[in-house]
Amino acid sequence: MKCVICKNGTTRKGKVTVTLERKGSIVLIKNVTAQVCNNCGHYYLSSDMAKKVLQKGEESMKKGVELEVLKMQPA
Numbered sequence: 001m002k003c004v005i006c007k008n009g010t011t012r013k014g015k016v017t018v019t020l021e022r023k024g025s026i027v028l029i030k031n032v033t034a035q036v037c038n039n040c041g042h043y044y045l046s047s048d049m050a051k052k053v054l055q056k057g058e059e060s061m062k063k064g065v066e067l068e069v070l071k072m073q074p075a
Helices: 047-063
Strands: 010-024 024-038 067-071
Touching: 010 047, 024 047, 047 067
Parallel strands: 024 067
Antiparallel strands: 010 024
């Protein structure tokens, strides 16, 4: 897929770290499968992966964490 951000690169399957921030809490989720632009590094998550990432973030927020680093487990 052609990158919609830089318009020059194409995306390839890769792993990224997603940062979620809300009301002073930060959640880092490492090892997230995504399509990553080979030019600018922008990444695109599938709808299923986005749901998983947001669910993990919500779980962390409910625990009241200030900073948490998680690793996405392989499916």
